[in-house]
Amino acid sequence: MGKLEGKVAFITGAARGQGRSHAIRLAQEGADIIAVDICQQIATVGYPMSTPDDLAETAKQVEALDRRIYAAQADVRDLAALKQAFNAGTAEVGPVDIVLANAGIAPMSVHPQPEEWQDVIDVNLTGVYNTVQTAIPSMIERGQGGAIVLTSSTAGINGIGGDTPGGIGYTAAKHGVVGLMRTYANILAKHSIRVNTVHPTGVNTPMVVNEVMQEFLQQDPTMGQAMMNALPVDLVQPVDISNAILFLVSDDGRYVTGVTLPVDAGFTNKK
Amino acid sequence: MAGRVAGKVAFITGAARGQGRSHAIRLAQEGADIIAVDLLEDVPGIPYAGATEADLAETVKRVEALDRRIVAAKADVRDYAGLKAALDDGVAQLGRLDIVSANAGIGSAPVKSWEIDEPTWQTMIDTNLTGVWHTAKAAIPRLIEGGNGGSIILTSSAAGLKAYENIAHYVSAKHGVVGLMRTLALELAPYSIRVNSIHPTQVDTPMIQNEPTWRLFRPDLEHPTKEDFAPASQAVNALPIPWVEPVDISNAVLFLASDEGRYVTGVTLPVDAGTVIK
Numbered sequence: 001m002g003k004l005e006g007k008v009a010f011i012t013g014a015a016r017g018q019g020r021s022h023a024i025r026l027a028q029e030g031a032d033i034i035a036v037d038i039c040q041q042i043a044t045v046g047y048p049m050s051t052p053d054d055l056a057e058t059a060k061q062v063e064a065l066d067r068r069i070y071a072a073q074a075d076v077r078d079l080a081a082l083k084q085a086f087n088a089g090t091a092e093v094g095p096v097d098i099v100l101a102n103a104g105i106a107p108m109s110v111h112p113q114p115e116e117w118q119d120v121i122d123v124n125l126t127g128v129y130n131t132v133q134t135a136i137p138s139m140i141e142r143g144q145g146g147a148i149v150l151t152s153s154t155a156g157i158n159g160i161g162g163d164t165p166g167g168i169g170y171t172a173a174k175h176g177v178v179g180l181m182r183t184y185a186n187i188l189a190k191h192s193i194r195v196n197t198v199h200p201t202g203v204n205t206p207m208v209v210n211e212v213m214q215e216f217l218q219q220d221p222t223m224g225q226a227m228m229n230a231l232p233v234d235l236v237q238p239v240d241i242s243n244a245i246l247f248l249v250s251d252d253g254r255y256v257t258g259v260t261l262p263v264d265a266g267f268t269n270k271k
Numbered sequence: 272m273a274g275r276v277a278g279k280v281a282f283i284t285g286a287a288r289g290q291g292r293s294h295a296i297r298l299a300q301e302g303a304d305i306i307a308v309d310l311l312e313d314v315p316g317i318p319y320a321g322a323t324e325a326d327l328a329e330t331v332k333r334v335e336a337l338d339r340r341i342v343a344a345k346a347d348v349r350d351y352a353g354l355k356a357a358l359d360d361g362v363a364q365l366g367r368l369d370i371v372s373a374n375a376g377i378g379s380a381p382v383k384s385w386e387i388d389e390p391t392w393q394t395m396i397d398t399n400l401t402g403v404w405h406t407a408k409a410a411i412p413r414l415i416e417g418g419n420g421g422s423i424i425l426t427s428s429a430a431g432l433k434a435y436e437n438i439a440h441y442v443s444a445k446h447g448v449v450g451l452m453r454t455l456a457l458e459l460a461p462y463s464i465r466v467n468s469i470h471p472t473q474v475d476t477p478m479i480q481n482e483p484t485w486r487l488f489r490p491d492l493e494h495p496t497k498e499d500f501a502p503a504s505q506a507v508n509a510l511p512i513p514w515v516e517p518v519d520i521s522n523a524v525l526f527l528a529s530d531e532g533r534y535v536t537g538v539t540l541p542v543d544a545g546t547v548i549k
Contacts, residue, residue, distance in 0.1 A: 182548045189509035189545050201534075229534075230460035236534045243531035252522035255472075255515045258548030259541050266460045269453050269537025 002030025003250040010034045010096045012131050013103030015050035017205035020058040021238030027067040034089030036074040044116045046109040046212035068093050076103045076127030086134045098249045099148040101131040107166035108216045116166030124173035145192030147249040152177040152197040154264050185258035194257035196248050201264035204235040230266025274302025275529040280365045282306040285375030287322035289476035292330045293517030294372050299339040306361030308346040316391045318380045319481035348375045348402030355409040368413040370528045371423040373406040380483035384439035392440045399444035420463030422528045425452045427468040429543045456537035465536035467527050472543035473504050473514040509545025
């Protein structure tokens with residue numbers, strides 16, 4: 001018996017990386033999935049973003065667990081498209097109990113562009129707002145409570161990220177997510193809908209493990225040192241974030257709300 | 272199904288009843304053997320009865336009913352030598368140590384900060400702060416010797432993250448636990464030993480369900496009842512519940528103790544129905 005039998009989870013950025021891992025981990029515990037991802041490049045992002053094939057692979061892996069999945073291309077910056085995907089997904093898979101606002105970009109490189117700022121705010125902050133706004137009316141109306149997890153970062157609780165429009169914007173957006181979380185937690189508590197953030201250190205995903213990001217991190221020796229974890233581990237794995245999210249969205253975390261949960265190998269405490 | 276902490280040994284203080292008993296049972300359900308200690312005495316100045324021999328015997332019975340081993344002893348977290356002897360005996364019998372739950376703690380009747388008498392202040396700090404340090408001090412050498420890493424969970428409180436009027440000694444001790452946690456987390460990270468704190472709101476245990484604590488929440492009533500306490504307790508939570516159950520704290524302990532939390536350290540984890548952000 002899984003921890004999430006009969007539940008449905010709406011996950012953004014689900015084509016690969018952490019989002020795919022969350023879809024699989026939650027499906028392993030019995031949840032059905034509504035998965036969205038942009039599956040396109042954004043011009044200021046220096047590393048290759050996800051593809052339709054990536055999203056299809058997530059769907060395949062969830063179906064291999066005998067769970068249902070509705071997968072659609074949608075950009076979290078486009079509220080109408082997000083709502084359309086959400087509505088089509090709930091029509092096919094069922095009403096949503098769990099929301100994971102996971103989609104995010106890291107437009108940092110050694111060739112900074114002014115447009116990075118707006119792009120990262122649009123995706124990493126407004127995109128999270130759009131995701132929650134899309135999901136909550138049906139959750140409130142249904143009256144069964146629910147759980148929302150917003151993916152922030154160690155850059156959501158520390159002044160890191162580097163001196164570029166994208167780096168500064170990433171840190172500002174991830175801090176902004178904490179404000180969203182706390183406000184939504186208070187607004188939604190009376191509906192027994194819980195809202196929390198997770199704050200990963202570097203995770204072994206295509207957003208972090210790529211030449212552009214490694215070049216960016218290595219340009220500034222203080223930046224490399226600033227990324228050092230306390231525990232003797234360089235990168236955590238996507239499943240480590242998924243396991244924290246599973247705790248938060250399952251009945252194990254039924255009275256946890258308004259919480260910033262680092263999964264950061266002691267990075268924040270070491271600063 | 273293999274348990275989430277199968278083959279591990281957990282040391283739990285304050286294990287005779289309440290949250291400590293719940294932790295012992297929950298960890299045993301997931302495959303751990305248990306070293307359990309408790310004071311088993313009333314504490315002068317503390318306005319409710321302490322746990323008893325019968326309480327600790329019940330914890331033992333419940334863990335053994337799960338086919339797990341348990342070594343239980345009477346020990347006072349204020350007495351380092353006695354605590355260490357109990358732990359060392361448990362490790363000798365059970366063969367290892369992986370998980371530490373520094374759970375033992377006391378509550379208090381409501382008193383203005385400047386009117387707390389000195390013995391009451393000292394007893395609170397000795398139990399809820401120094402007792403936690405004693406627990407860590409006794410356990411850490413065993414964890415390092417074991418060479419398998421480990422997980423230490425310090426039970427703080429929502430009162431370890433924010434102010435509550437009329438229990439300054441409790442608030443001070445529980446804030447102190449956070450400082451201890453953060454320092455231990457740094458010192459022990461090279462050994463892959465993780466250290467975190469848990470911050471419950473009101474939990475349905477004997478430490479909370481007593482008239483002096485009810486009065487803390489209902490200063491308007493001379494003799495409040497549990498029914499009077501419930502709405503006042505709920506009012507401080509964001510979620511529409513008066514209190515959480517011991518197992519809710521145990522599930523958080525289990526997450527932190529298991530491999531699911533293998534890269535979580537230095538974290539303050541509220542299980543507080545949103546009271547800190549409300």
